[in-house]
Amino acid sequence: MKMTRRTFVASAAAGIAAPTICTTGAFAQEKVVRISAPQDFTRIYTFVTSEYSQGQRDYFTLINERGGVGGYKLVIDVSDHANDLPRAIEAYERGKREGAVAIDPLSTPVARALVPRALEDKINLITAYSGRSDAADGSVFPYVLPLSINYWSQAGLIVEQFKRIEKGSLQGKKLAFVHIDTPFGKEPLPILEVLAKREGFTLNAFPYTPPGNDQSAIWPQVRRARPDFTVFWGAAVGQTVALSEAIRNGLPMDRVSSSVWLSESDMDVVGRAAAKGVMKIEPCVGGREPKIIKDILAEVVGKGKGAGPEAKVGTGYYNYGVQMASLIAEGVRMAAQKAPNGPVTGPWLNAGLTAIKNFTAEGLLPPTTITPDDHQGGGMGRVAQWDGNKFVPITDWFTANQDVVWDEIRKYSAEFKKSGK
Amino acid sequence: MIDWILLAELGVNGIFIGMMYSLISLGLVLIYKTSGIVNLAQGAIAMTAGYVAWALATVSGLPVLVVAPIAMAVMFGFGLMIERIALRRMIGHPVLMTIMLTLGLEIFLRGLLPGVFGAAVKRLDLGIPQAPLFVGELLLNRATLTGGVIALVLLLASIWFFGSRQGVVMRAVADDQTASWSVGIRVERAIAIAWGMSAMAATAAGILWGATQGVDWSLSLLLIKGLAIAILGGLDSIRGVLFAGVIVGVAESLATGLLDPIVGGGTRDVIASVIILGTLLLKPHGLFGEAHIERV
Numbered sequence: 001m002k003m004t005r006r007t008f009v010a011s012a013a014a015g016i017a018a019p020t021i022c023t024t025g026a027f028a029q030e031k032v033v034r035i036s037a038p039q040d041f042t043r044i045y046t047f048v049t050s051e052y053s054q055g056q057r058d059y060f061t062l063i064n065e066r067g068g069v070g071g072y073k074l075v076i077d078v079s080d081h082a083n084d085l086p087r088a089i090e091a092y093e094r095g096k097r098e099g100a101v102a103i104d105p106l107s108t109p110v111a112r113a114l115v116p117r118a119l120e121d122k123i124n125l126i127t128a129y130s131g132r133s134d135a136a137d138g139s140v141f142p143y144v145l146p147l148s149i150n151y152w153s154q155a156g157l158i159v160e161q162f163k164r165i166e167k168g169s170l171q172g173k174k175l176a177f178v179h180i181d182t183p184f185g186k187e188p189l190p191i192l193e194v195l196a197k198r199e200g201f202t203l204n205a206f207p208y209t210p211p212g213n214d215q216s217a218i219w220p221q222v223r224r225a226r227p228d229f230t231v232f233w234g235a236a237v238g239q240t241v242a243l244s245e246a247i248r249n250g251l252p253m254d255r256v257s258s259s260v261w262l263s264e265s266d267m268d269v270v271g272r273a274a275a276k277g278v279m280k281i282e283p284c285v286g287g288r289e290p291k292i293i294k295d296i297l298a299e300v301v302g303k304g305k306g307a308g309p310e311a312k313v314g315t316g317y318y319n320y321g322v323q324m325a326s327l328i329a330e331g332v333r334m335a336a337q338k339a340p341n342g343p344v345t346g347p348w349l350n351a352g353l354t355a356i357k358n359f360t361a362e363g364l365l366p367p368t369t370i371t372p373d374d375h376q377g378g379g380m381g382r383v384a385q386w387d388g389n390k391f392v393p394i395t396d397w398f399t400a401n402q403d404v405v406w407d408e409i410r411k412y413s414a415e416f417k418k419s420g421k
Numbered sequence: 422m423i424d425w426i427l428l429a430e431l432g433v434n435g436i437f438i439g440m441m442y443s444l445i446s447l448g449l450v451l452i453y454k455t456s457g458i459v460n461l462a463q464g465a466i467a468m469t470a471g472y473v474a475w476a477l478a479t480v481s482g483l484p485v486l487v488v489a490p491i492a493m494a495v496m497f498g499f500g501l502m503i504e505r506i507a508l509r510r511m512i513g514h515p516v517l518m519t520i521m522l523t524l525g526l527e528i529f530l531r532g533l534l535p536g537v538f539g540a541a542v543k544r545l546d547l548g549i550p551q552a553p554l555f556v557g558e559l560l561l562n563r564a565t566l567t568g569g570v571i572a573l574v575l576l577l578a579s580i581w582f583f584g585s586r587q588g589v590v591m592r593a594v595a596d597d598q599t600a601s602w603s604v605g606i607r608v609e610r611a612i613a614i615a616w617g618m619s620a621m622a623a624t625a626a627g628i629l630w631g632a633t634q635g636v637d638w639s640l641s642l643l644l645i646k647g648l649a650i651a652i653l654g655g656l657d658s659i660r661g662v663l664f665a666g667v668i669v670g671v672a673e674s675l676a677t678g679l680l681d682p683i684v685g686g687g688t689r690d691v692i693a694s695v696i697i698l699g700t701l702l703l704k705p706h707g708l709f710g711e712a713h714i715e716r717v
Binding site: 050181217237244269 | 424426427430431434435438532535536539540541542543544546551552553560562563564565630633634635637639640642673674677678681682685686687689690
């Protein structure tokens with residue numbers, strides 16, 4: 001039999017979905033909250049999806065093994081949309097038919113495409129680390145919930161960290177911004193431009209062609225520009241190549257930073273020792289120290305119910321998945337408090353999610369408060385530095401430049417309200 | 422003001438990058454010379470080789486340099502297998518269908534390998550130090566320098582090979598398959614060897630590029646650069662591959678440095694497309710390709 005790529009991808013998706021289908025059957029007679037998680041397991045977001053999804057599924061298993069939350073079991077329907085819009089929309093519609101009250105596509109183009117549908121259907125569209133940054137404005141996007149620091153806030157945090165390194169002033173300094181030449185890569189530019197004016201530093205942007213597998217001609221330009229600080233902004237192979245080229249060009253690693261998209265696996269590719277000093281933004285605690293991760297290891301993985309390899313438990317991206325799952329579970333808890341008997345609908349869960357207050361998931365996340373107006377959760381993160389073996393936090397949780405960030409959020413959300421774009 | 426040091430640096434690194442691209446083109450030319458087919462799966466075969474080398478090194482615990490010859494041998498067998506199982510069945514069918522078959526193979530491999538080995542980028546460490554190497558103010562990228570030199574050696578070895586006895590046989594097959602048959606040359610065997618050698622060239626490319634960027638699906642994108650070089654140099658000329666590789670590498674590198682700041686980026690990939698279009702429109706047989714005259 002000849003196997004085409006489509007057949008292979010469909011088989012892979014079926015394989016991923018099969019355990020979920022079995023799980024779904026077991027919950028048929030119980031009160032459930034259904035979350036649809038069509039994500040990209042096979043194309044662009046492959047660098048993060050498997051670990052993120054594993055974290056989500058393990059956390060939901062932990063909650064369900066303990067009897068659920070607020071009297072509800074959590075059901076997650078995982079499938080593969082391969083970053084393909086028709087397939088993602090098909091998965092969204094399937095989820096809607098089956099009663100999903102939240103959808104987490106983990107993809108910027110998919111999230112952007114689903115925004116009008118989610119707003120119309122009142123299904124909570126989770127856009128963690130993806131989608132529109134202006135979706136933080138809950139007054140315009142009531143059913144789009146990033147629940148995490150958006151790219152603008154991340155850029156604001158990075159600039160603030162550079163300012164701290166320079167003892168409070170970036171006046172006259174040079175910042176190089178090396179980014180993938182896509183809407184995602186360009187996303188932080190408006191914030192950086194405003195901050196450059198305000199803080200008095202020079203901003204030089206260096207776009208590279210996606211996916212960024214050859215950046216050899218970009219980084220000599222960066223080096224010759226003699227930046228005081230460098231930010232690289234991409235994903236997957238673009239990130240590892242960018243960091244490798246930064247090292248090969250002799251840039252000081254302790255003056256180089258990226259967004260949340262840098263992981264332990266990336267360090268393995270680049271070389272753990274060579275990358276020592278590079279910084280990233282952490283939206284939640286990494287590693288296995290947080291109590292929730294220890295609980296997952298003991299009560300889920302230890303009992304053979306883990307959704308993936310044990311070695312991945314506690315990686316940065318795994319913990320991002322746990323972070324999102326814990327926020328959704330907390331939203332369910334709050335919703336059940338408000339209306340214990342449901343009915344379980346999008347608005348029911350939305351009321352719970354937007355009532356989350358100072359939630360830390362037992363120390364995994366910064367204090368997170370979601371309100372009907374602020375879907376970002378406060379914009380807190382921290383900076384972590386690679387010590388050759390692991391990312392070590394070098395700051396406490398903090399917010400920075402939120403005035404600039406919210407100016408942009410309101411500017412773009414107002415535009416969406418006016419034009420629908 | 423023009424930064425001459427930067428331009429020199431981009432030019433020098435472009436030469437080595439072009440050499441590394443040339444390994445993909447070498448595989449394309451080897452197959453085209455013997456069977457008249459453009460193998461659109463060459464990038465995916467390089468990607469496959471990258472995964473094979475990574476898997477061998479991971480499973481055995483041996484350095485990549487040690488497992489590289491084993492990967493070459495495995496991929497030589499893989500090339501023979503493609504020819505025997507898929508290509509030989511296409512004899513008698515229109516060439517276009519055979520080319521479409523290689524396109525199907527490319528899509529299949531690009532889906533299969535990340536599915537089997539996992540989609541995350543894999544580290545392929547050749548042991549090249551990452552520390553910058555300065556010659557005066559000029560920085561030489563050690564990874565591309567090493568890759569370019571190895572690629573040059575392999576290209577020169579290929580030119581030498583085509584002067585050897587087996588090489589002459591393959592050239593004869595390339596010139597006229599029917600005449601080759603009539604004088605007792607085993608044409609199928611020559612074509613199979615060309616596929617095996619092409620897979621070996623792809624292995625060298627997969628390992629060198631894998632060491633530079635990591636191993637993942639994006640290695641298959643090398644096909645476009647390989648095609649641009651092969652078309653510019655002439656699809657049947659290994660010597661052309663050598664020169665065209667340097668031209669494409671330097672052109673891309675300089676365009677990134679000179680044009681990107683003006684137009685806002687993205688010129689690197691446009692260069693390859695412009696070279697393909699320009700060559701086909703202005704000099705269809707490339708710089709060193711032979712114009713075949715057919716009786717109609």
